[in-house]
Amino acid sequence: MKLIGSTASPYVRKVRVVMAEKKLDYRFQEENVWSEETAISTANPLGKVPCLVMEGGEAVFDSRVIVEYLDTLSPVGKLIPGTGRERAEVKTWEALADGVLDAGVLARLEATWAGRQDGERSQAWMARQLGKVRAGLQAMSQGLGDKPYCSGIHLSLSDIAVGCALGWLEFRFPQIAWRTDHPNLARLMDKLMQRQSFIDTKPH
Template identity: 60%
Template sequence: MKLIGSLTSPYVRKTRVVLAEKKLEYEFVLENVWEQDSTIQQYNPLGKVPCLIMDDGGTLFDSRVIVEYLDTLSPVCRLLPQSGRERAAIKCWEAIADGVLDAAVAITIENVRREPQYRSQAWIDRQYGKIVAALDHMNRSLEEQPAFCTGVNFTLADIAVGCALQYLDLRCEELAWRQDYPQLQRLEEKLRTRPSFISTAPPRN
């Protein structure tokens, strides 16, 4: 398999963490979708990463689709139940964590890719509002859990939340989320020591 992506994309990182936890071998192909000579649309018509090229040459895109497929390839470290309410709960955690990422990426694009005179502070503030509301919800939900997002077992929910929190550290440092969300801090400190998170940590640039 080949995974097309960047080192700083949090969606790519989520996929790489899953690959590491599942102990699946793959080739990582770096791609900058912002470059004019990017070839990503040959594999994903939306021009986004991650994109997984499977052994038979077929492609999958969108991190949520990819990680769900990867979990079926090996019995090692099952990250999603096959069905039922627990599976739905884990997918909800992933959805809200990805919502945090969507808002943080939107802020980053507004601040970095748009000319200063065209930036909208109202738009940026709206995205911050989404992040804060999501962090508050996740922190309150964790007060009832002894170890991980959905109980005592490490799942895709924890991977998604961990990647979201660490992306905020990378791109939205001004939030200083740890001081307001102790349950999320506890979880993040636990996740950051896992080899899968250590090996996929993005460069700080």
Template identity: 60%
Template sequence: MKLIGSLTSPYVRKVRVVMAEKKLDYEFILEDVWAEDTKIQIHNPLGKVPCLLMDDNGSLFDSRVIVEYLDTLSPVGRLIPQTGRDRAATKCWEAIADGVLDAATSIYIENNRRAPESRSQQWVDRQHKKIAGALESMDNSLGDQAFCMGINFGLADVAVGCALGYLDLRFPELNWRSQYGNLQRLDEKLQTRPSFVATAPPKP
């Protein structure tokens, strides 16, 4: 398999962490989707990463779709419950963590990819409110549990860890640790895992 992505994309990182946890072999192909000569749309018509190229030349895109597929490839380190309420709860954790990423990447694009005269502070403020609300909800839901779903590490923790890592990368001024102690405790635990260490984004 080949994974097309970037070193700073948190969605790509989520897939890379899952592949590391599942001990899956793949080739990592760097791609700048903002470059004029990007070829990403050959494999993903939406022009986004991550994109997974499979051995039969088929492709999968969207991190949620990719990690769902990857978890079926090996029984090693099952990350998503197969059925029932725990599965739905895991996907909800992933959804709220991805919501943080969606808001954070929107702010970054607004402030760095749009012309200054076209930027909307009202839009940016709206995205910050989403981030704050999601962090508070996740912190409360986590409580004193070891991991998002209780005692076992899973996809929920991967998604949350990647979201928190992206906030550290792009918005260190948020200082979320001072407000969300439960998430801080989880993050400290996740950052010791080899899968997170190996996929840490380069510092600006």
């Protein structure tokens, strides 16, 4: 398998962490989708990463679809429950973490996209998106409480998704003091950063 992605993307990191935890072999192909020379559309018509290219050339895209597929490839380290409320809980955690990222990415693009002049950037839009980020962090903190992990007593996709979101905020929005505001999230992140899968995929 070949994974097309960027080392700065939190969605790509989520897939890479899952692959590492599942002990799956793959080749990583770095791709800058913002470059004029990018060829990502040959694999994903939406022009986005991550994109997983199978041995037969078929492409699977969207990080949620990819990690769901990857979890079925090996019984090692099951990350998503098969059915029921436990499955819904893990997928909801993933949706919350990805939603925080979606809002953060929109705010960052508004602030940095080269296609706009400074006078064209909407402060109100950025404030709205960062409000979603803060609300999402609050919901994560409340959901985690004093538990060792987001869902149950073992690592799951819930924790991977949350960890990738927190790591990206640390990378791109160091001014958001989520560690101070939510010490339980900081403890979870510190625990995740002891895992080789998180050490090896730190955004840069």
